[in-house]
Structure formats: C-alpha cells, structure tokens
Amino acid sequence: MNTVEKLIEVFRRFPSVGPKQAERFAMYVMRSNPIEINELIEAIVDTKANVKQCKKCFNYTADDICDICSDDKRDRGLLCVIENPFDLIAIEKTKTYNGLYYILGSYLLPHPHKNEFDERVEFLKKRIIDEGIKEVIIALNTTTEGQATSIYIKESISNFVSKISRIAFGVPLGADIDYIDEFTLAYALRGRTSLDK
Ligand SMILES: [Zn+2]
Incomplete structure (x- = not known):
C-alpha cells in the first residue's frame, strides 16, 4: 500500500x-x-x-463540568435526553430551550456498548433524584431504535420524575400534507397541539 x-x-x-x-x-x-x-x-x-466529556451530561467540554451544566441562568428542573452532542448543538441553535441536557451516547438494542448504555440510564436516574429534576423531555430519533429507547427510558425513570414528555414529530414546515407518508402524519396527529384562541 x-x-x-x-x-x-x-x-x-x-x-x-x-x-x-x-x-x-x-x-x-x-x-x-x-x-x-x-x-x-x-x-x-x-x-x-x-476535549473530554462533562461529568454530568456527557457533552464535550474542556472542563470537568460543561458550560451548560454550570450555567445558573438555565432552568435546572428541566432535563432533555438526547442521543449525542450534535443533537445538543441542534437544539441550542433553536434558542427555544433553556433547560439542561443528558446525552445517552447510544440506543438500546443489542450492541457492543450495552453495559455503557445501562450505566448511562442508571446515572440518569441518579441525576434526576439528586438534582430534583421536575420534567424530562425525551428527544430521540424517530427510527425504530430511537423509539424503542424512548419507551425504555420512560419506563426506567417514571418512578423518579413527575412529568415526562417527548418532542413532537410531524409535518415539516412548507410541506404538502398529501406528500407526507402515513406514519409521519399519524405521529403529527397524535402530537397535535391546541391553537390559542
Ligand atoms: Zn454538562
């Protein structure tokens, strides 16, 4: 070569x-x-x-605790569960979320890092209890793996937090309804929000 x-x-x-x-x-x-x-x-x-991983949320950081976890101005009762640090960047870009994050690093399902995944879920429970988290938002992909993981996380933490929500999935902005597949449309209908009167 x-x-x-x-x-x-x-x-x-x-x-x-x-x-x-x-x-x-x-x-x-x-x-x-x-x-x-x-x-x-x-x-x-x-x-x-x-660059190392934040000891609380597993985001990339130069310090032991990342800027987001150490920011007192953020809503410390709100925790968003995501798969990877790039999801965090995407959500931060929306400038609509002011809570904390927790990065799972991988999905449920048999994979070489199963123990690591289990440890992340255990640590998530610990964080919820230790920090008195009031609401967990699950923001995982709409793939089969992502959805299976969402259900698993919800069941794992339901005894430790009073409110668990999931981000809404559905119709992309600017899309024609009749071009959207039935699964996406079904999700969009289930995740509907009421209009302000
Ligand atoms: Zn952090």
Missing part, C-alpha cells in the same frame, strides 16, 4: 465515508498547502488532548 492509498484507507474509517469520498478527502490533502495541513493536524491533536 503506497502513502496515498494508506491516507484513503484512514479516511474510510470515518463514519459514513465511502471510497469515493475518502478519495476526495485525500485529494484535498494533496492540494492543500502546508499551513492548511498543519491547521488540520493541530485541530485533531488539540481536540484529542483537551
């Missing part, structure tokens, strides 16, 4: 990267100047050396 082939092989280890995309990444490296390449290397080394 020559040097370029080795580089392509390395890029192929990235999630969702196929052979063609790996080749394009390698091409980018070959065309980049030394400054750009150093930036790339430094960003990777720096991230690996300095």
